[in-house]
Amino acid sequence: DGGITQSPKYLFRKEGQNVTLSCEQNLNHDAMYWYRQDPGQGLRLIYYSQIVNDFQKGDIAEGYSVSREKKESFPLTVTSAQKNPTAFYLCASRDPEHSYSGANVLTFGAGSRLTVL
Amino acid sequence: RKEVEQDPGPFNVPEGATVAFNCTYSNSASQSFFWYRQDCRKEPKLLMSVYSSGNEDGRFTAQLNRASQYISLLIRDSKLSDSATYLCVVNRVGYALNFGKGTSLLVTP
Numbered sequence: 321d322g323g324i325t326q327s328p329k330y331l332f333r334k335e336g337q338n339v340t341l342s343c344e345q346n347l348n349h350d351a352m353y354w355y356r357q358d359p360g361q362g363l364r365l366i367y368y369s370q371i372v373n374d375f376q377k378g379d380i381a382e383g384y385s386v387s388r389e390k391k392e393s394f395p396l397t398v399t400s401a402q403k404n405p406t407a408f409y410l411c412a413s414r415d416p417e418h419s420y421s422g423a424n425v426l427t428f429g430a431g432s433r434l435t436v437l
Numbered sequence: 438r439k440e441v442e443q444d445p446g447p448f449n450v451p452e453g454a455t456v457a458f459n460c461t462y463s464n465s466a467s468q469s470f471f472w473y474r475q476d477c478r479k480e481p482k483l484l485m486s487v488y489s490s491g492n493e494d495g496r497f498t499a500q501l502n503r504a505s506q507y508i509s510l511l512i513r514d515s516k517l518s519d520s521a522t523y524l525c526v527v528n529r530v531g532y533a534l535n536f537g538k539g540t541s542l543l544v545t546p
Contacts, residue, residue, distance in 0.1 A: 351532050362441070362524070363481070363536040370532055378533065410480055414532065418483075423469035423528055428480035 322347045324429035326411050331434050333398075333405070341396045341432045343411035351414035352394040353426065356380065356407045363410065369394055398434060406436045440464065441537040443525050449543045454515050458540045460525030461507045469528035470501055472510050474521045475539065481524055484510075515544045 324345045333339045345352065351370050355363040365378030369388040383402025388394055398405045412426040419425045443460045450456045462470075470487040485492065487499040487508050498511040508525055525537035 353533070355536075360445070360538065362538040365533050368532055408478075423486070424532055424534055425471070425483055425486070426534065428482070431480050 324411055324413060324427060326409075326429035326432050328432060329430065331432060333434060333436050335436055336400045338397055338399050339405075339434065341398065341409055341411075341434070343394045343396065343429060344392055345394075345413050345429075346392065347413055347415075347427065348391070349413035349416065349427075350391070351424075352388070353412040353414075354378075354384075354386065354394070354396045355410045355412065357410060357431075358407050366396065366409075405434055408433050440535040441525055441527050443537040443540045445538055445540060447541040447543055449545060450515050451545055452515055452517060454544075455511065455513045456515060456542065457509055457511045458523055458525075458542075459507055459509050460537055460540075461505075462525075462527045462535075463506070464527070464529075465503075465506060466530075467527045470499075470508050471526040471528075471534075472497075472499060472508075473524040473526055473536075475524055476521050481536075484523070512542075515542075517544050517546065520544045 327342045353368040354366040357363050364380050366384050367386045369375035385397045409432045411429040415425045472484040473481040474484045475481040485494050487501050491500040496513045500509045520543050522539040522541050524539045527535045
């Protein structure tokens with residue numbers, strides 16, 4: 321079955337440590353996204369990538385970094401510069417079959433929960 | 438004013454009831470609108486797109502009012518399995534989306 325796989329599902333980190341969250345998709349989708357969700361809050365865009373070797377900052381990119389070396393993979397690194405990293409991180413891809421110009425339908429992975437101790 | 442605003446609820450309704458959620462958006466140039474469903478501690482999943490003429494999918498009806506910049510979702514004959522958080526989503530220019538904080542629905546026996 322095609323889909324988006326995020327790992328790890330749960331992650332604990334000490335303050336000052338960098339951590340990388342994995343996102344892999346076998347849907348052959350070009351565009352991929354990283355969102356962050358805090359309790360009682362809407363999803364906030366961290367980074368997105370429209371195509372391999374290209375990515376753009378979202379609304380809250382500070383303290384995060386990404387790479388897009390392969391179409392299937394869009395890992396997110398949470399650096400020690402991120403002041404409040406504890407959150408639920410969601411990776412998504414744009415479904416071209418159901419999207420059209422100006423209307424982006426996203427498919428999400430199951431998410432990674434990061435807790436900073 | 439936030440990009441997308443929703444009443445967080447919770448809406449507690451008995452099985453079989455009809456419930457409606459509203460959502461307002463700030464950018465009058467927005468072109469595309471969606472409702473996503475998110476179960477507790479899970480990822481959001483597309484429930485339905487919202488078309489200008491309004492659209493229906495089984496027990497769910499979505500409507501758009503461009504003049505007042507709001508979107509609605511109506512659920513008829515509520516089921517226990519409808520209990521979830523419903524996210525209002527508005528397309529931004531380009532590839533990104535704006536998500537509301539969600540409206541929590543609890544359907545009780």
